[in-house]
Amino acid sequence: MITHHLNDKLLMAYSAGSLPEAFNLVVATHISICDECRARLASFDAIGGALLDQDDSAEMGAQSLSTVMARIKTAGPVAKEKPQTRDAVLPAPLVAAIGGGLDKVQWRAVGGGVRQAILKTSDKATARLLHIPGGVAVPDHGHQGLELTLVLQGAFRDEDGRFGRGDIEIASEEVEHTPVAEPGMDCICLAATDAPLKFRSILPRLAQPFLRI
Amino acid sequence: MVQEKRPFWAVMAGLNSVSRKTTAATSDTDWGDMLRRVAQTQDSEAFAALFAHFGPRVKGYLMKSGADAASAEECAQDVMVTVWRKADQFNPARASAATWIFTIARNRRIDMLRRDKRPEPEDLPWGPEAEPDQEDAMALQQESEQLAAALQELPEAQRSMIERAYFNDLSHSEIADATGLPLGTIKSRIRLALERLRHSLN
Ligand SMILES: [Zn+2]
Numbered sequence: 001m002i003t004h005h006l007n008d009k010l011l012m013a014y015s016a017g018s019l020p021e022a023f024n025l026v027v028a029t030h031i032s033i034c035d036e037c038r039a040r041l042a043s044f045d046a047i048g049g050a051l052l053d054q055d056d057s058a059e060m061g062a063q064s065l066s067t068v069m070a071r072i073k074t075a076g077p078v079a080k081e082k083p084q085t086r087d088a089v090l091p092a093p094l095v096a097a098i099g100g101g102l103d104k105v106q107w108r109a110v111g112g113g114v115r116q117a118i119l120k121t122s123d124k125a126t127a128r129l130l131h132i133p134g135g136v137a138v139p140d141h142g143h144q145g146l147e148l149t150l151v152l153q154g155a156f157r158d159e160d161g162r163f164g165r166g167d168i169e170i171a172s173e174e175v176e177h178t179p180v181a182e183p184g185m186d187c188i189c190l191a192a193t194d195a196p197l198k199f200r201s202i203l204p205r206l207a208q209p210f211l212r213i
Numbered sequence: 214m215v216q217e218k219r220p221f222w223a224v225m226a227g228l229n230s231v232s233r234k235t236t237a238a239t240s241d242t243d244w245g246d247m248l249r250r251v252a253q254t255q256d257s258e259a260f261a262a263l264f265a266h267f268g269p270r271v272k273g274y275l276m277k278s279g280a281d282a283a284s285a286e287e288c289a290q291d292v293m294v295t296v297w298r299k300a301d302q303f304n305p306a307r308a309s310a311a312t313w314i315f316t317i318a319r320n321r322r323i324d325m326l327r328r329d330k331r332p333e334p335e336d337l338p339w340g341p342e343a344e345p346d347q348e349d350a351m352a353l354q355q356e357s358e359q360l361a362a363a364l365q366e367l368p369e370a371q372r373s374m375i376e377r378a379y380f381n382d383l384s385h386s387e388i389a390d391a392t393g394l395p396l397g398t399i400k401s402r403i404r405l406a407l408e409r410l411r412h413s414l415n
Contacts, residue, residue, distance in 0.1 A: 013385035017319045021329040032335035039403035043396035049312030050361040051379050057269035065264050068293050078298050092335040122329045
């Protein structure tokens with residue numbers, strides 16, 4: 001049961017198409033497993049539809065329709081879309097971003113038993129997978145900018161409560177939190193941020209450039 | 214059939230007489246039904262009506278998003294080609310015609326302006342094979358109209374914030390939380406349709 005959802009700002013910006021790629025990936029992954037937010041997104045898309053349907057339009061060229069009809073007539077059959085794949089932990093948008101399932105993730109140790117894998121996105125924001133052994137604290141960090149953390153396996157707790165599979169934590173500048181993975185199953189999260197994290201402990205400040213976070 | 218090599222006014226006149234014969238292109242036009250006709254019988258009259266209504270709107274949307282007239286024209290044409298080719302994927306229980314065309318135009322705009330990639334959520338297995346529920350489709354249509362009316366009645370500042378969010382790329386942090394729009398009804402409708410779908414899959 002998902003209890004921590006996307007907020008309206010993120011849904012509207014995703015619907016409008018104005019989020020950095022890393023955030024788009026988190027939003028698409030959450031919606032893949034959350035019907036509540038899938039339905040909310042549809043209502044934000046409906047705003048886009050209503051705006052499009054307003055009268056302030058721009059006249060099309062005189063030959064526009066005939067050009068389009070000619071293209072339709074000569075176009076080949078619609079290409080079959082590649083079937084989407086997912087695995088037990090990773091929804092389809094993540095499998096596509098990684099180029100495979102959980103076994104294809106290139107983990108790197110970042111200290112304290114925590115491993116991470118940076119995903120390739122545009123440089124406006126960074127997306128990475130985090131693997132946190134059960135019972136282990138994620139290095140204490142404060143934020144600039146916005147950080148989204150989506151749980152894919154296991155669970156963590158912090159000042160804001162418990163976050164299990166599908167739950168998303170939205171942390172803005174003011175928040176300083178210390179997530180701890182619940183004992184038991186290792187916790188796997190997708191995290192995205194548009195600013196470098198400032199680690200307070202465990203990881204020395206010097207290490208930051210090498211971590212690319 | 215399509216009027217070719219005729220002056221613009223003649224094409225438009227042709228379109229108007231076509232739409233009067235079939236369905237008058239008024240605000241009451243059932244665009245979803247037009248899409249169904251394109252999908253099922255490759256009905257070029259229905260498509261011409263869709264084109265006359267949505268083509269200029271898609272072009273206007275692209276220009277407000279920062280495209281120059283020439284590339285907006287070209288991309289609007291691309292969008293309308295996609296509307297024809299993917300008409301069978303339109304599901305009236307899931308979105309209004311305007312909403313569905315908006316999503317196509319938005320994706321084309323992201324490509325055109327080389328904006329950040331926008332991965333789609335995992336697909337649900339409801340495509341053409343899942344027969345859309347007529348009642349859901351009608352209710353969704355009504356609720357979409359109510360939403361459009363509510364959008365018109367918003368205070369100017371709020372309305373302009375929403376327009377800028379969709380056209381001019383306000384960043385997520387610049388978007389205000391409250392939209393003042395009745396989104397709940399549409400959300401509940403989609404939720405209901407989702408629950409039916411999940412139920413039918415089990
Ligand atoms: Zn959600």
